[in-house]
Amino acid sequence: MPLIGKTIDEKIWNYLKAQGLTDFGAAGLIGNLQAESGLSSTNLQNSFENAPAKTGGVSYTDASYTAAVDSGAYTGFVSDRAGYGLAQWTYPTRKQALLNFVKTMGRSIGDLEAQLGFLITELAGSFPRVLADLKSTTSVQEASDCVLLNFERPADQSQSVKNKRAGYGQAFYDKFAKGSADVMGYTNSSLATVKLISPNKNSPRNKPLDIITIHCFVGQVTAKRGCEVFQPTSKNASCNYVVGLDGGIGLCVEEKDRSWCTSSAANDNRAVTIEVASDTAHPYAVTAKAYAALLDLVTDICRRNGKRKLLWLGDKAKTLAYKPAADEMLLTVHRWYAAKACPGEYLFSRQAAIAEEVTKRLGGASAPTPAPPNTATDFESYTVRVTATNLNIRKGAGTNFHSAGYIKPGVYTIVEEADGKGATRWGKLKSGMGWISLDYAKKV
Numbered sequence: 323m324p325l326i327g328k329t330i331d332e333k334i335w336n337y338l339k340a341q342g343l344t345d346f347g348a349a350g351l352i353g354n355l356q357a358e359s360g361l362s363s364t365n366l367q368n369s370f371e372n373a374p375a376k377t378g379g380v381s382y383t384d385a386s387y388t389a390a391v392d393s394g395a396y397t398g399f400v401s402d403r404a405g406y407g408l409a410q411w412t413y414p415t416r417k418q419a420l421l422n423f424v425k426t427m428g429r430s431i432g433d434l435e436a437q438l439g440f441l442i443t444e445l446a447g448s449f450p451r452v453l454a455d456l457k458s459t460t461s462v463q464e465a466s467d468c469v470l471l472n473f474e475r476p477a478d479q480s481q482s483v484k485n486k487r488a489g490y491g492q493a494f495y496d497k498f499a500k501g502s503a504d505v506m507g508y509t510n511s512s513l514a515t516v517k518l519i520s521p522n523k524n525s526p527r528n529k530p531l532d533i534i535t536i537h538c539f540v541g542q543v544t545a546k547r548g549c550e551v552f553q554p555t556s557k558n559a560s561c562n563y564v565v566g567l568d569g570g571i572g573l574c575v576e577e578k579d580r581s582w583c584t585s586s587a588a589n590d591n592r593a594v595t596i597e598v599a600s601d602t603a604h605p606y607a608v609t610a611k612a613y614a615a616l617l618d619l620v621t622d623i624c625r626r627n628g629k630r631k632l633l634w635l636g637d638k639a640k641t642l643a644y645k646p647a648a649d650e651m652l653l654t655v656h657r658w659y660a661a662k663a664c665p666g667e668y669l670f671s672r673q674a675a676i677a678e679e680v681t682k683r684l685g686g687a688s689a690p691t692p693a694p695p696n697t698a699t700d701f702e703s704y705t706v707r708v709t710a711t712n713l714n715i716r717k718g719a720g721t722n723f724h725s726a727g728y729i730k731p732g733v734y735t736i737v738e739e740a741d742g743k744g745a746t747r748w749g750k751l752k753s754g755m756g757w758i759s760l761d762y763a764k765k766v
Contacts, residue, residue, distance in 0.1 A: 325337055325434065325435055325438075325509055326509070326578065330361050330434070331352065331361055331494060331497070331498075332498070333434065334352055334355070334361065334408075334434075334438065335348055335352060335494065335498045337435075337438045337509075338351060338352070338438075338442075340530060340531070340578075340627070341442050341530065341627070341628055341648070342457050342530040342648070343456045343457055344456070344457060344458065344459055344460070344465075345495060345498070345499035346459045346460055346461055346462050346464070346465050346495065346499075347455070347456030347457060347458075347459050347465045348456070348494075348498075348499075349462045349465065349466075349491040349492065349494045349495035349498075349499065350456065350459070350462050350463075350464070350465025350466035350467075350468065350469055350488070350491045351456060351465065351466075351469050351491075352490075352491060352494045353462070353466050353487050353488060353489070353490035353491025353492070353493075353494060354409075354466060354469040354470055354473075354474055354487050354490075354491070355408050355409060356487075356490040356494075357486065357487045357490055358405070358408070358409055358410040358474060359407065359408050359409070359410055361408065362384065362408070363407050363408050363432050363433065363434040363437045364384045364385065364387075364388045364407070364432035365384055365405075365406065365407060365408075365410070366382060366383070366384045366387045366388075366404060366405075366406055367404045367405035367406065367410060367412075370382070370387075370402070370404040370405075371383060371384070371387075376402065376404065377396070377398065377402060377404070378396065378397075378398050378402075380396070382396075387404075387406075388430065388431055388432040391421075391431045392430050392431055392432075399417060399421060399431070400414050400417045400418045400421060401414055406420075406431075407420070407431075407432065407437050408434075408437050408438070408441065409437075409441060409473075409474065410474075416444070419440070419444065420437070420440050422685075423436065423439070423440040423443065424436045424437075424440070426625070426683075426685075427439070427625065435509060435626070439625060439626055439627075439628055441628075442627075442628030442648070442649075443628050443629075443630055443649060445473070445628075445648070446628060446630065446647065446648040446649030447630060447649055449472065449473050450647070450648065451472070452468055452469065452472050452473050453648045454648070455468045456468070456469075457648070462488055462491045462492050462495050463484075463488040463491075465491065466484070466487045466488040466490075466491045467484055467488070469487075470483070470484060470487055509577065509626050510573055510576055510577050511563065511571065511573070511577075511619060511622045511623060511626070512622075513571045513615075513618060513619055513622055514545075514563065514571045514572060514573040515545070515570055515571060515572075516545045516546045516549055516564075516570065516571070516572035516573065517549075517572070517573045518546070518549035518550060518552075518553060518572060518573075518574060519573070519574065519575065519576065520549070520552040520553055520557075520560035520574050520575055520581075521553070521555050522552060522555065522557060522558060522559060522560040522575075522581075522582050523560055523575045523579045523580060523581055523582065524579060524580040524582075524587075524591075525578070525579040525580075526578050526579055526580075527578065527579055527580040527590075527591045527592075528580070528591050529591040529592045530592070531577065531592060531593070531594060531623075531627050531651075532592055532629075532646045532650070532651055532652060533589060533592045533593035533594070533651065533652045533653070533654055534593060534594050534595075534596065534620055534623060534624075534632070534651055534652070534653055534654075535583065535584050535589060535590075535593045535594075535595045535596070535653070535654045535655065535656065536596050536598060536616065536620075536653070536655070536665050536669055536673075536676070537561065537583060537584075537595065537596065537597045537598065537656055537664050537665050538597075538598060538600035538606040538608070538664055538665045538666040538668070538669055539564065539597045539598060539599050539600050540600060540602050540606065540666075541599065541600070541602060542567045542599050542600070542601065542602075542609070543564070543566060543567065543599045544566040544567065544568060544570055544599070545564045545565065545566035545570035545571055545572030546566070546570070546572060547566075548564030548565075548566060548572055548574070548597055548599065549564050549572040549573075549574045552574050558582065559582050559583065560574055560575050560581045560582050560583060561574050561575065561581050561583045561595040561596060561597040562574060562575045562576070562577060562581050562583075562594045562595045562596065563594070563595075563596045563597070563619060564596075564597045564598075564599075565596060565597070565598045565599060565608075565612050565615050565616050565619060566599050566612065566615075567599040567608075567609045567611065567612055568609075568611055568612075569609075569611035569612055569614060569615035570615070571615055571619055574597075575595075577594055577623075581593075581595045583595035583597070583656075584654070584656050584659055584660075585656065585659040585660035585662075586659040589654055589659060593654065594623050596616065596619065596620070598612055598613075598616055598665070598669065599612050600612075600666055600668070600669070601668075604663070604666070604667060604717065604726070604754055604755070604756065605666055605667035605668040605671075605754060606663070606665070606666025606667065606668050606669070607666075607668040608668060608669065613672075616676070617676065617679055617680060617683075620632065620676065620680050621680050621683045621684065623651075624651050624680060624684055625684060627651070628648070628649060629649055629650060629651040629684065630649040630650075630681070630684045630685060631647075631649060631650045631651070631681050631684065632650075632651050632652075632653065632676070632677045632680040632681050632684070633646070633650055633651070633652050633653065633677055634652075634653045634673040634674045634676070634677040635652070635653075636673070636674070638654075638658040641653075641654055641658075653673050653676070653677055655670060655673070657670070657718060661718075661720075661722040661723055661724070662718075662723075663717045663718045663723065667754075703735055703736060703737045703752065704735070704736055704765055705733055705734065705735050705736070705765070705766050706733070706734055706735075706736055706749065706760065706763035706764060706765055706766060707731075707732070707733050707763065707764050707766050708729060708730075708731050708732055708733075708734060708758070708762060708763050709731055709762060709763070709764065710731065710762035711730070711731060712728040712729075712730065713728060713729050713730075713758055713759070713762050714728060714758070714759075715727045715728060715729055715751070715755050715756040715757065715758055716748070716756050716757045716758070717756050717757070718742070718756075718757060719740035719741070719742035719748035719750070719757045720742030720743035720744055720745075720748065720757075721742075721743050721744030721745070722742075722743045722744075723742075723756075723757070726755055726756040727755065727756075729751075729755075729758065733766060734751055734752070734753075734758075734763070735751070735752035736749035736750060736751065736752070736760075736763075737750050737751070737752045738750035739760070740757070742757070744759065745759035745760065745761050746759075746760065746761050747759075747760045747761075748760060749763065
């Protein structure tokens with residue numbers, strides 16, 4: 323989807339603001355990009371234009387160089403040391419990283435959105451102090467100097483150059499920041515083939531994106547039907563995306579806006595929420611096509627927002643206390659905020675696997691995300707004898723979950739344990755019916 327804004331500088335400004343940069347930080351960075359490339363994502367260093375001796379015997383312009391790299395006709399992109407793109411990436415390792423990044427997105431080497439995504443990814447991964455400064459600075463000059471001296475690092479770092487770049491930055495600050503409220507800019511996933519925008523939302527969201535919350539729809543619906551459900555205002559609910567049973571993806575609330583999905587305004591102002599078509603009963607399984615599409619969508623959301631790691635910490639308190647780095651996205655679940663089984667055991671038990679697979683696709687840390695405690699993958703099942711008559715089965719671990727029926731006295735297998743309201747400990751039944759209080763059961 324296109325970046326938000328009518329002009330190139332407005333699109334870049336909105337994108338950087340969405341990544342959490344202050345007005346001063348965004349202005350200082352754009353001022354440097356203006357000095358480097360004139361904000362042209364296809365800009366080839368001037369001394370390399372029409373200079374065949376430097377580019378394999380072929381004379382290139384900005385456009386022809388870009389096309390030759392995209393087609394593979396020119397193979398010297400990484401090694402030629404020609405400055406290219408918004409930030410005039412020059413060194414072989416940085417140009418290789420840029421090339422790899424845009425290829426994973428399936429975009430042109432000169433694509434503006436792809437280069438902005440790489441810019442934030444590179445800052446987060448290789449220049450974290452610069453990014454941190456851009457998110458806290460209160461001076462255009464300070465932000466501009468930080469980028470000049472620690473990120474761009476041109477040969478000429480004289481005071482006159484500092485002043486010139488800061489002057490560019492001040493002009494962007496005056497244009498976009500002065501006299502107007504902060505405007506966050508977001509893009510939406512190009513994977514969405516259905517667009518039915520729900521009126522149930524807050525526009526715009528008031529926090530940068532650093533959370534993804536996956537829900538079970540409780541119905542095997544298509545993306546279109548899922549979006550239709552959230553159209554009536556009487557529904558008082560919505561989500562950002564719906565993933566259908568056939569793998570189709572629908573956009574229901576744009577990423578710039580907060581959906582009404584997780585029973586928590588604090589969560590949803592930070593989150594992209596995704597409803598996935600599922601069965602209507604425990605464990606609320608999803609189809610293979612829906613699961614594959616979910617992985618693609620989550621990867622796309624992270625990549626467009628400059629994230630290289632998706633984290634599942636498995637615990638509400640730990641997650642809320644965690645301050646994600648600029649290149650990190652967190653996973654949360656609906657059951658942490660309401661007495662619901664959502665996202666269902668099928669998706670809940672796969673949160674760690676989703677985080678690990680998406681991080682792998684993004685090229686983030688190779689170490690897997692920590693799995694939640696006491697999951698079925700590391701829990702040794704055992705049998706218990708239930709002594710109570712008509713013991714309640716709950717849909718989740720706690721009396722705050724709805725009843726799923728009763729069991730009579732007898733011997734049952736427990737495949738998972740968890741803490742929860744109303745009991746010292748809860749045990750999950752092997753039958754899949756739900757959870758029982760272990761206060762009324764004894765190991766055998």
